[in-house]
Amino acid sequence: MFDVIVIGGGVIGGTILRELTKYKLNVCLLEKENDVCMGQSKANSGIVHAGFDAVPGTLKAKFNVLGNRMMPAYAEELGVKFVNNGSLVVAFSDKEMQTLQALKERGEANGVTDMEILSQAELRELEKNISDEAVGALHAKTGGIVCPYGLTIAAIGNAMDNGAKLYTDFEVVSIEKNGEVFSVRSAYGEEVKGKLIIDCAGQGSGKIAELAGDDTVKIGARKGEYILLDRESGDFVSHTLFFTPTEKGKGILVTPTADGNILLGPTSEEQATPCTDTTAQGLAFVIEKVRKMSKNPPLYNTITSFAGVRAYSDRHDFIIEESKKVEGLILCVGIESPGLTSAPAIAKFVVEELVGNKFVLEKNEAFHGRREAEYFFKHLSIEEKNKIIQKDPSYGKIVCRCEQITEGEILRAIRENPPAKNIDAVKRRTRSGMGRCQGGFCQPFVAELIARENGIALEEVTKNGKGSNLVTGVSK
Numbered sequence: 310m311f312d313v314i315v316i317g318g319g320v321i322g323g324t325i326l327r328e329l330t331k332y333k334l335n336v337c338l339l340e341k342e343n344d345v346c347m348g349q350s351k352a353n354s355g356i357v358h359a360g361f362d363a364v365p366g367t368l369k370a371k372f373n374v375l376g377n378r379m380m381p382a383y384a385e386e387l388g389v390k391f392v393n394n395g396s397l398v399v400a401f402s403d404k405e406m407q408t409l410q411a412l413k414e415r416g417e418a419n420g421v422t423d424m425e426i427l428s429q430a431e432l433r434e435l436e437k438n439i440s441d442e443a444v445g446a447l448h449a450k451t452g453g454i455v456c457p458y459g460l461t462i463a464a465i466g467n468a469m470d471n472g473a474k475l476y477t478d479f480e481v482v483s484i485e486k487n488g489e490v491f492s493v494r495s496a497y498g499e500e501v502k503g504k505l506i507i508d509c510a511g512q513g514s515g516k517i518a519e520l521a522g523d524d525t526v527k528i529g530a531r532k533g534e535y536i537l538l539d540r541e542s543g544d545f546v547s548h549t550l551f552f553t554p555t556e557k558g559k560g561i562l563v564t565p566t567a568d569g570n571i572l573l574g575p576t577s578e579e580q581a582t583p584c585t586d587t588t589a590q591g592l593a594f595v596i597e598k599v600r601k602m603s604k605n606p607p608l609y610n611t612i613t614s615f616a617g618v619r620a621y622s623d624r625h626d627f628i629i630e631e632s633k634k635v636e637g638l639i640l641c642v643g644i645e646s647p648g649l650t651s652a653p654a655i656a657k658f659v660v661e662e663l664v665g666n667k668f669v670l671e672k673n674e675a676f677h678g679r680r681e682a683e684y685f686f687k688h689l690s691i692e693e694k695n696k697i698i699q700k701d702p703s704y705g706k707i708v709c710r711c712e713q714i715t716e717g718e719i720l721r722a723i724r725e726n727p728p729a730k731n732i733d734a735v736k737r738r739t740r741s742g743m744g745r746c747q748g749g750f751c752q753p754f755v756a757e758l759i760a761r762e763n764g765i766a767l768e769e770v771t772k773n774g775k776g777s778n779l780v781t782g783v784s785k
């Protein structure tokens with residue numbers, strides 16, 4: 310019997326799980342996919358927003374600013390890359406310059422510090438590739454970038470190292486409550502029991518609430534398509550560049566990523582059924598906007614495109630509260646942007662306030678919050694590399710040529726918490742397959758390592774879970 314069952318292995322479920330392990334609680338995480346971080350948390354812009362966007366008084370405004378303040382130390386503790394690159398909201402007319410002033414005032418009302426309005430000349434100083442049409446910008450110095458899947462995986466891994474249990478391939482299909490105890494069943498008939506449920510299932514959170522007996526949660530889907538440029542173009546911009554927002558939202562951005570790529574997007578399309586396909590039309594729109602924002606964007610360095618789907622609530626704010634219909638069901642739903650930024654602050658609030666309402670929170674003195682940094686071998690000095698290879702020769706073998714990822718790093722991803730069980734899971738942890746050839750060279754080697762480490766046949770190794778097997782048998 311668990312004290313707390315968290316449903317949904319995204320950044321919200323992951324950071325909450327980790328926060329729970331700071332206390333003497335028996336906790337688990339249920340995730341329907343073969344790996345964690347398979348929803349919005351793996352396909353977003355990775356921006357740690359400063360907090361000038363959200364309407365003052367909303368949960369978005371409160372948790373954005375708190376999360377922004379917490380993120381540098383939080384990421385450092387978990388060994389995840391965070392870069393305080395600052396953001397620029399760019400104006401293309403005098404009218405937009407006035408909007409920037411209003412945005413700055415809104416930010417100040419939300420508690421954002423270190424903002425300034427830049428003239429055209431000052432903007433050019435900061436970004437050499439900015440369009441000649443740009444007339445000024447709002448500079449938010451506290452804006453940053455973080456690796457979203459790195460953060461989610463590290464939070465869940467650290468929670469597991471501190472005693473939390475993870476169930477993957479556990480799609481919740483039924484929830485029953487008998488007295489004070491919830492029985493949660495998966496599509497494969499497994500069952501876990503617990504006293505409290507935290508619904509962090511993103512796009513699936515309406516269904517989870519309904520299964521538990523609360524039919525009030527309505528979640529919409531809005532797709533965002535992206536283009537990713539190779540690290541070769543990594544210095545095209547150094548800040549995150551936003552258009553001045555309209556009533557339709559923040560629009561397309563141009564930003565470096567924490568891993569040194571350039572990210573362009575996202576679009577914003579309402580969807581009846583969530584779908585992560587990219588479209589020629591969506592990507593053309595991204596390109597049109599990027600050309601308006603910047604001079605000669607190096608689109609020839611495009612290595613991939615992808616899409617994420619925002620799960621928003623009909624309240625158009627985060628819903629973070631105990632269900633009014635089902636006692637013991639905590640809702641963390643409708644967590645669209647700035648959910649990544651807000652995650653550490655949401656997790657702290659949920660555990661200290663909402664879980665703390667149900668249990669006497671006793672400190673887990675054995676909690677160890679640090680996680681070894683996701684060091685990439687290629688960034689080490691020759692001396693450091695030699696030292697590691699002497700201890701473990703697998704670090705002397707390069708598996709992914711584009712990103713220079715070693716066998717040692719891949720083995721670490723397969724072995725440490727949460728274990729990478731498929732090829733994309735290895736990719737998210739190590740960047741093997743994220744370079745120019747997008748896995749064309751390294752995939753077979755990664756598949757062999759997964760098979761060897763798990764004692765399974767190559768035919769059983771999948772790209773991203775059930776039904777995505779790569780090898781069907783011997784052809785010659």
Ligand SMILES: Cc1cc2nc3c(=O)[nH]c(=O)nc-3n(C[C@H](O)[C@H](O)[C@H](O)COP(=O)(O)OP(=O)(O)OC[C@H]3O[C@@H](n4cnc5c(N)ncnc54)[C@H](O)[C@@H]3O)c2cc1C
Binds near residue numbers: 347651
């Ligand atoms: C295009 C886009 C851009 C964004 N950009 C930013 C940004 O730059 N900065 C920022 O702060 N925020 C951004 N966000 C928002 C941020 O990504 C989300 O707020 C955050 O990832 C939400 O995390 P989550 O854990 O709630 O949901 P998710 O990451 O979607 O996780 C939900 C999990 O629940 C699982 N699940 C669903 N149903 C079930 C079930 N029945 N049983 C078991 N498991 C289930 C899913 O498989 C999934 O893993 C963006 C979002 C999108 C889509």
